[in-house]
Amino acid sequence: MNVSANASAYVQAQSLPELPAPSSTKGPIHWMRANLFATPANTLMTLVAIYLIATTVPALFKFYVFDAVWSGTGRDACLRDKVGREVGACWAFVGDRLQYFIYGSYTQAERWRVNLVFLGFGISIVWLLWDKVPFKSVGFLFFFGILPISAWMLLYGGARAEFWFLIAGFALLAWTIWGDLSAGRKGEPDVFTRPESLIRYGVLAAMVLFGLYVQIGPGELPVVETGLWGGILVTLLIASAGIVFSLPFGIALALGRRSKLPIIKLFSVIFIEFVRGVPLITVLFMANVMLPLFVPQEWSPDRLLRPLIGVALFASAYMAEVVRGGLQAIPRGQYEGAMSLGLGYGKMMRLIVLPQALRIVIPGIVNTFIGLFKDTTLVTIIGIFDFMKTIEASFADPLWATPTTRATGYAFAAIFYFICCWGMSRYSISVEEKLAAGQKR
Amino acid sequence: MKTIMTGILAGAALALTISAASAQAPRSTLDQVKARGVLNCGSNTGLAGFGVPDAQGNWSGLDVDYCRAIAAAIFDDPSKVKFIPLTAQARFTALQSGEVDILVRNSTWTMTRDTTLGIAFLATNYYDGQGFMVRKSLGVASALKLEGAQVCTQQGTTTELNLADFFRKNNLKYTPVTFATADETRSAYEAGRCDAFTTDASGLYSERLKLSRPDEHIVLPEVISKEPLASAVRANGDSQWANIVKWTHYAMLNAEELGVTRANLAQSAQSNNPEIRRLLGVEGKLGEGIGLTNDWAARIIRHVGNYSESFERNVGASSPLKISRGVNALWSNGGLQYAPPIR
Numbered sequence: 202m203n204v205s206a207n208a209s210a211y212v213q214a215q216s217l218p219e220l221p222a223p224s225s226t227k228g229p230i231h232w233m234r235a236n237l238f239a240t241p242a243n244t245l246m247t248l249v250a251i252y253l254i255a256t257t258v259p260a261l262f263k264f265y266v267f268d269a270v271w272s273g274t275g276r277d278a279c280l281r282d283k284v285g286r287e288v289g290a291c292w293a294f295v296g297d298r299l300q301y302f303i304y305g306s307y308t309q310a311e312r313w314r315v316n317l318v319f320l321g322f323g324i325s326i327v328w329l330l331w332d333k334v335p336f337k338s339v340g341f342l343f344f345f346g347i348l349p350i351s352a353w354m355l356l357y358g359g360a361r362a363e364f365w366f367l368i369a370g371f372a373l374l375a376w377t378i379w380g381d382l383s384a385g386r387k388g389e390p391d392v393f394t395r396p397e398s399l400i401r402y403g404v405l406a407a408m409v410l411f412g413l414y415v416q417i418g419p420g421e422l423p424v425v426e427t428g429l430w431g432g433i434l435v436t437l438l439i440a441s442a443g444i445v446f447s448l449p450f451g452i453a454l455a456l457g458r459r460s461k462l463p464i465i466k467l468f469s470v471i472f473i474e475f476v477r478g479v480p481l482i483t484v485l486f487m488a489n490v491m492l493p494l495f496v497p498q499e500w501s502p503d504r505l506l507r508p509l510i511g512v513a514l515f516a517s518a519y520m521a522e523v524v525r526g527g528l529q530a531i532p533r534g535q536y537e538g539a540m541s542l543g544l545g546y547g548k549m550m551r552l553i554v555l556p557q558a559l560r561i562v563i564p565g566i567v568n569t570f571i572g573l574f575k576d577t578t579l580v581t582i583i584g585i586f587d588f589m590k591t592i593e594a595s596f597a598d599p600l601w602a603t604p605t606t607r608a609t610g611y612a613f614a615a616i617f618y619f620i621c622c623w624g625m626s627r628y629s630i631s632v633e634e635k636l637a638a639g640q641k642r
Numbered sequence: 643m644k645t646i647m648t649g650i651l652a653g654a655a656l657a658l659t660i661s662a663a664s665a666q667a668p669r670s671t672l673d674q675v676k677a678r679g680v681l682n683c684g685s686n687t688g689l690a691g692f693g694v695p696d697a698q699g700n701w702s703g704l705d706v707d708y709c710r711a712i713a714a715a716i717f718d719d720p721s722k723v724k725f726i727p728l729t730a731q732a733r734f735t736a737l738q739s740g741e742v743d744i745l746v747r748n749s750t751w752t753m754t755r756d757t758t759l760g761i762a763f764l765a766t767n768y769y770d771g772q773g774f775m776v777r778k779s780l781g782v783a784s785a786l787k788l789e790g791a792q793v794c795t796q797q798g799t800t801t802e803l804n805l806a807d808f809f810r811k812n813n814l815k816y817t818p819v820t821f822a823t824a825d826e827t828r829s830a831y832e833a834g835r836c837d838a839f840t841t842d843a844s845g846l847y848s849e850r851l852k853l854s855r856p857d858e859h860i861v862l863p864e865v866i867s868k869e870p871l872a873s874a875v876r877a878n879g880d881s882q883w884a885n886i887v888k889w890t891h892y893a894m895l896n897a898e899e900l901g902v903t904r905a906n907l908a909q910s911a912q913s914n915n916p917e918i919r920r921l922l923g924v925e926g927k928l929g930e931g932i933g934l935t936n937d938w939a940a941r942i943i944r945h946v947g948n949y950s951e952s953f954e955r956n957v958g959a960s961s962p963l964k965i966s967r968g969v970n971a972l973w974s975n976g977g978l979q980y981a982p983p984i985r
Contacts, residue, residue: 276851280854282854297697300698300699301696301699306700486732493736493740493741494739501741504741583732584726584727584728586687591695591699598694599694599963600962602690602852603851604852604854
């Protein structure tokens, strides 16, 4: 019998090599079909988008990159007739004015102080925002307590008794709060000797010593008036003051608005509704144009401090409503459960309600922060030289008056604001994902 | 309202602890400035030739020089000025409220402002006025030849009204082409949408620099409106302070007239010319009469220079703007800058 030989003639002994999937179900063609040309409307939109990209992006690149002027010392470098070619963006202008955009008119010899503050700001941001850095509570203390005070001392300068009192007061305050908290944690005998506590005390001690040094040390820092501050320094200052104050104030106002105590509730409601009812520009005008009229000159607060407070109060009201949204999303059972465990109001809020509520409203909080960051440019209308205004003031300089200076300056501003806002937005998304891990299925 | 005020007052209280509140404030402005150790000068937030920051954030300009000259006269130190940049809306309030001691911020001296705002205009440090810019290729040498022209201007400004008046008065036809911002107006002019571009003359020169070929455009000689840009102080009866502000400008003009410059100041002090001797305080006690030292004018010239030096450095031939003296020349050269004699 020869069956097996016959069978082997038409039966495959082993499987054929796999063929690639047809191009209509996999690969770039499929992807394009599924995502770009799925329906006639989709196709139309794709074509429109391609047309728009093709007409704008190359021109943008040509203007801002290929035709751009990267170095030079004056307007001649960016004039078509002088350089003998088509001239795009004048980045040489930004390069020349970069110092001004960062520090404003801050005394040149003292700019190391600004750098030091930027450094402290950067360190504390990384400390707070990056998971892997330990001792977060000390980081909080540093960012919310020590940094603002030492930044003010460094930036303003001068040896002033008031600072000493501020520092001593703050040190004592921090000490007692933390002491109370530690005492509250029963069954932890080593609260005062843990590395975290030691670092905290070390930082506080260093702060007090620094205050002492500024008071009685050999060389006091020369005073740099706030009128000279400007550029990115002022933008970050206003934005971070707003962000740092608006969150705690906002939470307090949100809790106050939901409080059963009538006076607190009334105050919160009036504050929130009033502040939300007026434009920020009005508050700023009020602070810098009206306030000096009815406050004696010597009593008038610093010109930079006024918008700082205005922006912080303004952001707090918005923040309060965002947080209230989160509070309302927490089911009643959570409150009841907390109360049935015997938790008081403070502990219930701190341990049960707020952690859940704040997690829900992270997008809203970040939204407010980003809005606040961009709103800081409004201070230009009251003559504060923030980043945006330093750029605009530089446009007026005839040394750099060219047809493309303005387009370059605004592009630089756009890049700066985009990086900051996009960074905030990306970070908030990562936090959201981390905190929502428990709800993933 | 109440809550905001509470906040602001809280801020005020906070600021009090931070800023060293001086003791009882002295009455006269000069005393206040001396006690403070610095002159608060209301300045522009950035205007070519009048007040612009350089790469290090130091301000310079014609208006800036005026404030520096006053500081030089009082303190012998032109750096003892705190420039408080003011927007157009805030400038007069800031002066009224005492936030600034003097306003030198290209403000036009008008009757309404001078008589109703509680402020007094003192000395015109720049005579501005609306002008026209055209292409050289147009071959027009006078605004009166602009018959039938299309004129680019910014809408809703007095510029637009002055333009209408000028053409009606001279029986000329024209077509206004208006835009919302100065930039749009300039771009339209450059793109050839119109034959002429009109705004204040000092502005024309700085806008011209932003054109791709500035040399192909000229500013016509006609000035069709009066915009005297003057210094102002509070009208509170403090005539001593007004005198200092006024005579600082006059000293710079007199110095130019007498040929006293930064360079020849030392030789000039040896001069036999009685006018120069009085100006520089070698003779007489004129400076003490206004609460300053007798060498007040010498200090101004040493630190800032005479009017011509300041003008040329900031807006004139040595600056990119290259504005000619025109009506801002001394009276003896056919201009309007005329200073009463120092005697």
